[in-house]
Amino acid sequence: MPLSTQDAASALDDIADVQHRASVLNGYQQGAPHFFLWGTIWFIGYAATDLWPQWAWAVWLALDVGGMTGSFLLGSASMSRSGVSSAGYGRRFSATSLAIVALIAATFYILAPTKAAQFGAFPALVIAALYTGFGIWRGTRWAVAGMVLGACTVGGYALFKEHFNLWLAASGAATLLLSGAWLRRA
Amino acid sequence: MAAAPNELIHQPLRLRIMAALNSLPPRESLEFTRLKSIVAATDGNLGAHLATLENARYVRIDKDFLEKKPRTRIAITREGRQALMQHVAYLRNILDGVV
Numbered sequence A: 001m002p003l004s005t006q007d008a009a010s011a012l013d014d015i016a017d018v019q020h021r022a023s024v025l026n027g028y029q030q031g032a033p034h035f036f037l038w039g040t041i042w043f044i045g046y047a048a049t050d051l052w053p054q055w056a057w058a059v060w061l062a063l064d065v066g067g068m069t070g071s072f073l074l075g076s077a078s079m080s081r082s083g084v085s086s087a088g089y090g091r092r093f094s095a096t097s098l099a100i101v102a103l104i105a106a107t108f109y110i111l112a113p114t115k116a117a118q119f120g121a122f123p124a125l126v127i128a129a130l131y132t133g134f135g136i137w138r139g140t141r142w143a144v145a146g147m148v149l150g151a152c153t154v155g156g157y158a159l160f161k162e163h164f165n166l167w168l169a170a171s172g173a174a175t176l177l178l179s180g181a182w183l184r185r186a
Numbered sequence B: 001m002a003a004a005p006n007e008l009i010h011q012p013l014r015l016r017i018m019a020a021l022n023s024l025p026p027r028e029s030l031e032f033t034r035l036k037s038i039v040a041a042t043d044g045n046l047g048a049h050l051a052t053l054e055n056a057r058y059v060r061i062d063k064d065f066l067e068k069k070p071r072t073r074i075a076i077t078r079e080g081r082q083a084l085m086q087h088v089a090y091l092r093n094i095l096d097g098v099v
Helices: A005-051 A053-081 A089-110 A116-138 A140-159 A164-185 B012-022 B032-039 B043-055 B078-096
Strands: B059-066 B069-076
Touching: A005 A053, A005 A116, A005 A140, A005 A164, A005 B012, A005 B032, A005 B078, A053 A089, A089 A116, A116 A140, A116 A164, A140 A164, B012 B032, B012 B043, B012 B059, B012 B069, B012 B078, B032 B043, B032 B069, B043 B059, B069 B078
Parallel strands: none
Antiparallel strands: B059 B069
């Protein structure tokens, strides 16, 4: 029996809806290991910053280089498993990482922080905004993770200034690790 | 170009199953529970429609054990992708007024 235009339009809408859901869930699966990696880095970095502030730059430099390398390897492995060509992935990944680092460095240069907590708060807010923005397009769970991270950062800055980095180590790492588990269960 | 709808694929849940599987890269499969969540179906309903699609050789179903737990994975076959593409082309042609 021939189909009406309404039937055809409805079927095509259904296909688009399912493909979107599949893509969102696939993104969650691919994102989860990165949340576990960066949740661990986050905890070590902010805890070390609170305990040994004089070594904070060296600790963060080592952790960020390690984290970016780890994320790159996780992304490459995921693309290789799914049979997607990874040509240009390294270049795009490095450029994105550099853009984030450059944004934070340029902001520190132009709007120089006057308090130690501001050094810790701003990168956390940038990450929170990136997750939230990404989630608006690619899946609610990313956005929820970003908003919780942002709320923990602002709330901690207002309430726990003395041990802000320790607060951020605990609350930020917990948010990222729990978000990773939440993404994996999707 | 298909001159008629593929009645087997056009059933709403089977269409959603095929669309979900078609979004995977070649050689990739979806676990039963994940497919169930994507297409929003019950276990029994999904199982019955998968059996129909498997009989038509549109999907391949592999059952094994992972850490002593049974696991069912479903993948779309080449015939399945072709059939879906032809059906989608038919649907687009209806909207374009070609059919």
